[in-house]
Amino acid sequence: KQEVTQIPAALSVPEGENLVLNCSFTDSAIYNLQWFRQDPGKGLTSLLLIQSSQREQTSGRLNASLDKSSGRSTLYIAASQPGDSATYLCAVEIYNQGGKLIFGQGTELSVKP
Amino acid sequence: GAVVSQHPSRVICKSGTSVKIECRSLDFQATTMFWYRQFPKQSLMLMATSNEGSKATYEQGVEKDKFLINHASLTLSTLTVTSAHPEDSSFYICSASKGYGYTFGSGTRLTVV
Numbered sequence: 128k129q130e131v132t133q134i135p136a137a138l139s140v141p142e143g144e145n146l147v148l149n150c151s152f153t154d155s156a157i158y159n160l161q162w163f164r165q166d167p168g169k170g171l172t173s174l175l176l177i178q179s180s181q182r183e184q185t186s187g188r189l190n191a192s193l194d195k196s197s198g199r200s201t202l203y204i205a206a207s208q209p210g211d212s213a214t215y216l217c218a219v220e221i222y223n224q225g226g227k228l229i230f231g232q233g234t235e236l237s238v239k240p
Numbered sequence: 241g242a243v244v245s246q247h248p249s250r251v252i253c254k255s256g257t258s259v260k261i262e263c264r265s266l267d268f269q270a271t272t273m274f275w276y277r278q279f280p281k282q283s284l285m286l287m288a289t290s291n292e293g294s295k296a297t298y299e300q301g302v303e304k305d306k307f308l309i310n311h312a313s314l315t316l317s318t319l320t321v322t323s324a325h326p327e328d329s330s331f332y333i334c335s336a337s338k339g340y341g342y343t344f345g346s347g348t349r350l351t352v353v
């Protein structure tokens with residue numbers, strides 16, 4: 128059974144810091160891995176999607192890496208800003224499961240001005 | 241592109257009544273939509289996979305008679321919480337795929353009093 132774990136559960140940093148969020152999964156038979164942002168009481172915004180054949184994806188100040196063999200992904204946020212404060216969720220799509228996503232518990236990020 | 245609209249965003253209902261939540265893909269056709277439930281400070285848990293023109297596939301432990309899902313067209317799926325109880329209070333989110341990644345609705349906060 129696929130399990131997705133995110134560490135840390137919560138993180139507070141001063142503005143301007145670079146930071147790394149971690150995501151691990153137990154079964155490497157994944158189709159892709161996706162990082163989402165969720166603001167309080169809101170839906171999910173897709174940040175980056177990495178196909179299983181890819182190693183990383185970048186968008187602006189965000190960089191996500193994928194090491195399928197070790198079951199790990201990281202989300203790197205450069206020069207953090209207070210507007211980055213949100214919960215970040217990673218999710219894996221499993222092969223032959225009709226598009227089902229398995230989510231981690233999320234990392235609640237707070238960037239202090 | 242790839243916008244998913246979810247309605248209502250908030251609903252308060254009395255115990256014993258039924259509530260319908262709509263999920264629409266506005267600019268694409270979605271043969272499959274997904275319904276998730278999220279408890280406070282927890283991650284998203286898949287409830288069911290909704291397939292256009294056929295019965296939904298429910299995850300283990302989800303009562304299909306309580307959470308009725310209808311996917312009558314390629315752009316609309318509905319979730320009806322029947323005979324709602326306070327323990328059904330939660331955040332419900334739908335998602336749909338355009339073939340690459342997933343787009344999520346903005347969620348529905350259901351409060352049963």
